Amino acid sequence: MDLNEVIRECLAGSQGAWETLVNTFAKRIFNMAYQFSGSRQEAEDRTQEVFLKLSGALPKYDFGKNFTPWLLTLVKNHLIDEYRRTKWEKTQRDDYDERVLAQTAHDGPEQSLVDKETKALVWEGLNRLSADMRMVIILRDLQGKSYEEVAEILSLPLGTVKSRVNRARLQLAQVLREYRGETS
């Protein structure tokens, strides 16, 4: 079903359309929140708040716009605002746990130990980045958005996004280097 049609039905009060919307975006938003906050409990809270906000903001949605970037902008704003409001509480992330983070289809048993270790270090290292840098890495590298999509979600010029992604990757690489230096 067309997404705009689903939204129209949501606005008309259809429970089925709302569930379709939840099924389409819940996993993506939950993972964005989980990668950003590092805590499963917090990710659940943030996801719930985002959907509450969405239900309030839906009547104001401009059908001329693309829904997904509009929604992800709402998610990004909420996550960063909440992070800034309560950042003193964010001292550590959940352990990177393969049982919690279910593997994607293309990660087979051949996944090397080094790759697992790198993922665990990236997971930990995200906590060392500022909110803006973390968000840009999540959108571009973890969520796999194009630079154009990231620019639309962050409302920034394309050139700024590209240089911010590069800086964020360099910072994360530095963190990884430190971790590896510490552990080796």
Place this chain on the structure above:
Amino acid sequence: MTCERFEELLSAYLEGELAAAEKAEVDAHLAACPECAALLALMKDMTGAMAAFPEAEPSPALLSSLYAIPAAKREKRKFLRPVFDWLTRPALQPVYAAFTVLFVAVSFVLFHPEGRGIRKQFDLTFHRGIGTAEKLYAGAGSLKSEVGSFAGNVVKSIKTLDLLKGGEGNQ
């Protein structure tokens, strides 16, 4: 090419976005700089790991609570409706109008550029009023004591008169 310049171009190099001449410069730098070659290897390792990053599944409890949002909002609206209706009834409109006028007047006095003068004038008038009231009160106090002493004198005179009368009677 400097190492700083290499770092600036690193993502573009990894993503194959560099022009041929710039790519050749980066390749030449990499061949000569083991530090930057190591950084490139780490960056490749890191972006590769991030591209295949595992995703978590939202719990069924979370999904259920998300499905229930519209119903919960409807319920809340049903609960708040009577309060909203009470607050928006026409009978309260004059009250809101009076509060608005009061608010505008207070804001004018507090925030107008000449508000200081207005407040000073208000203070002056207020204190004059208080002073007048105090004078009146003091005046009333002295009047009371004068009336009291006058009444006392009258009583004394009457008593003296009675004494005289009594004295005449005795004689």
